[in-house]
Amino acid sequence: MRSSLDFPKPLVSVDVAIFSARAGLLQVLLVQRPLEADDPFPGLWALPGGIVDTVKDQDLENCAKRKLKEKTGVEASYLEQLGSWGSASRDPRGWSTTHVYFALMSADDVELRPGGNAGDSRWFAIDGPRMKERLAFDHADILKAAIARLRSKVEYTSLPAFLMPHEFTLTELQKIYETLLGRPIEKKSFRTRILATDLLEEVARRKEGANRPAQMYRLRNRRHPLFFTRALVAKG
Amino acid sequence: MRSSLDFPKPLVSVDVAIFSARAGLLQVLLVQRPLEADDPFPGLWALPGGIVDTVKDQDLENCAKRKLKEKTGVEASYLEQLGSWGSASRDPRGWSTTHVYFALMSADDVELRPGGNAGDSRWFAIDGPRMKERLAFDHADILKAAIARLRSKVEYTSLPAFLMPHEFTLTELQKIYETLLGRPIEKKSFRTRILATDLLEEVARRKEGANRPAQMYRLRNRRHPLFFTRALVAKG
DNA sequence: TTAATAGTGTCTTTCAGACACTATGTC
DNA sequence: GACATAGTGTCTGAAAGACACTATTAA
Numbered sequence: 001m002r003s004s005l006d007f008p009k010p011l012v013s014v015d016v017a018i019f020s021a022r023a024g025l026l027q028v029l030l031v032q033r034p035l036e037a038d039d040p041f042p043g044l045w046a047l048p049g050g051i052v053d054t055v056k057d058q059d060l061e062n063c064a065k066r067k068l069k070e071k072t073g074v075e076a077s078y079l080e081q082l083g084s085w086g087s088a089s090r091d092p093r094g095w096s097t098t099h100v101y102f103a104l105m106s107a108d109d110v111e112l113r114p115g116g117n118a119g120d121s122r123w124f125a126i127d128g129p130r131m132k133e134r135l136a137f138d139h140a141d142i143l144k145a146a147i148a149r150l151r152s153k154v155e156y157t158s159l160p161a162f163l164m165p166h167e168f169t170l171t172e173l174q175k176i177y178e179t180l181l182g183r184p185i186e187k188k189s190f191r192t193r194i195l196a197t198d199l200l201e202e203v204a205r206r207k208e209g210a211n212r213p214a215q216m217y218r219l220r221n222r223r224h225p226l227f228f229t230r231a232l233v234a235k236g
Numbered sequence: 237m238r239s240s241l242d243f244p245k246p247l248v249s250v251d252v253a254i255f256s257a258r259a260g261l262l263q264v265l266l267v268q269r270p271l272e273a274d275d276p277f278p279g280l281w282a283l284p285g286g287i288v289d290t291v292k293d294q295d296l297e298n299c300a301k302r303k304l305k306e307k308t309g310v311e312a313s314y315l316e317q318l319g320s321w322g323s324a325s326r327d328p329r330g331w332s333t334t335h336v337y338f339a340l341m342s343a344d345d346v347e348l349r350p351g352g353n354a355g356d357s358r359w360f361a362i363d364g365p366r367m368k369e370r371l372a373f374d375h376a377d378i379l380k381a382a383i384a385r386l387r388s389k390v391e392y393t394s395l396p397a398f399l400m401p402h403e404f405t406l407t408e409l410q411k412i413y414e415t416l417l418g419r420p421i422e423k424k425s426f427r428t429r430i431l432a433t434d435l436l437e438e439v440a441r442r443k444e445g446a447n448r449p450a451q452m453y454r455l456r457n458r459r460h461p462l463f464f465t466r467a468l469v470a471k472g
Numbered sequence: 473t474t475a476a477t478a479g480t481g482t483c484t485t486t487c488a489g490a491c492a493c494t495a496t497g498t499c
Numbered sequence: 500g501a502c503a504t505a506g507t508g509t510c511t512g513a514a515a516g517a518c519a520c521t522a523t524t525a526a
Contacts, residue, residue, distance in 0.1 A: 185488095185489095186488075186489055186490070186491090188488090188489085188490085188491085189487080189488050189489060189490090190488095192487080192488085193487080193488080196487095208497080208498090209497080209498080210497080210498045210499070211496080211497055211498065212495065212496040212497045212498090213496075213497060229486095229487090230486090230487065230488070232488080233488075233489085
């Protein structure tokens with residue numbers, strides 16, 4: 001009987017699904033796999049991430065934070081673990097596992113960095129439940145799970161607020177909720193629900209346009225989303 | 237520059253937090269670590285699990301199912317991934333990761349099996365937010381996260397129904413909800429809420445006692461919990 | 473009959489949904 | 500003034516909370 005330590009070990013990596021709201025749409029940050037032929041999925045787009053470095057990284061979450069910072073230059077306003085994926089088939093190099101994190105951030109403080117061993121990186125708008133783009137590894141499945149998680153939490157949390165720029169109007173926030181839900185929501189209910197909490201605070205600026213200016217708000221300092229006791233329910 | 241494949245690889249394991257309701261209490265199944273001195277945490281209690289076998293296991297979920305079946309002899313009525321933990325310090329043998337699954341099952345079809353390399357196994361009742369027992373590795377943290385996940389889902393799902401024996405009364409189900417929530421809930425609201433769905437079906441048997449007999453129910457065949465659109469809210 | 477638990481009737485409360493209305497800016 | 504978008508007033512409806520009430524068994 002062999003000891004528990006001489007099993008062949010799977011590859012261990014960490015990937016991050018980084019979301020932001022840009023141009024009124026949910027967008028995800030993807031990086032292009034290098035074009036070298038010995039690399040799996042050369043040239044395809046993938047979630048940013050890579051092999052865990054057992055010297056640099058003390059734990060998985062710090063590894064995710066490091067990769068996030070390398071890619072975007074900043075820390076995320078919200079980071080949680082999405083889950084882990086592992087199988088014999090997801091990486092052509094052999095049995096592999098990945099620990100996936102889920103990050104929400106303000107588009108306006110990101111400056112994309114080419115760093116790491118990845119080539120280009122860019123934001124992709126998300127429209128339906130999955131992307132049309134073919135992604136490397138099982139990243140299409142992972143991204144689908146990340147989007148599903150975000151969508152389901154929109155019903156009963158303030159999570160979308162972490163996607164907003166630093167200052168925004170209630171209408172802009174509502175638009176993101178509606179984009180994520182894929183359906184319109186009632187203006188009055190939405191405003192009452194949000195303003196009844198201490199989620200936001202007014203700022204002095206107002207958003208001007210060819211119409212009545214709108215009050216701008218910013219997130220009060222919090223790391224965790226608010227949970228509402230009722231879900232938003234489809235009109236019917 | 238070294239290739240991405242010659243990094244030293246962490247140890248990869250899968251653990252399962254197996255819950256059931258016994259004697260009106262939430263209970264978790266733990267196994268005792270072997271007493272050999274070269275084994276980490278000899279004699280301490282731990283979540284059942286172990287190293288991923290890249291030959292036997294095609295993916296993480298199947299590995300969890302295998303370990304679950306080895307331990308209990310049956311399949312769980314509910315299985316989901318809880319998350320993953322990985323760090324340089326959680327296992328004295330070096331950088332290690334574990335993928336943790338969360339299983340709910342009927343106590344009445346489990347027959348504990350000593351199998352695997354673990355010694356004794358038994359159910360532990362859970363009272364507060366964590367166990368008093370000292371556990372191996374970081375399993376106390378993991379178990380705490382599992383309990384927190386279960387507790388938070390009780391507010392708006394039918395998850396506790398998966399913990400029940402095959403046939404049970406509404407009062408018994410309510411008691412488990414109350415145990416998990418740590419507070420009483422209104423009988424009428426609870427019954428209306430549950431019976432308004434197709435979660436349960438009546439069975440012919442009734443529970444007899446020194447009082448009015450109670451209708452017994454069983455779970456309609458479903459793998460996923462029901463989600464309610466409102467959370468239960470504390471009395472006050 | 474009493475004790476004990478099962479199960480119901482019904483009023484209140486909370487908050488989302490609907491939707492018409494008013495307010496305030498630019499042009 | 501027209502227009503566009505911000506923001507409010509207020510009614511309805513659905514489901515939880517409160518709590519008193521009735522029902523059915525064994526002993």
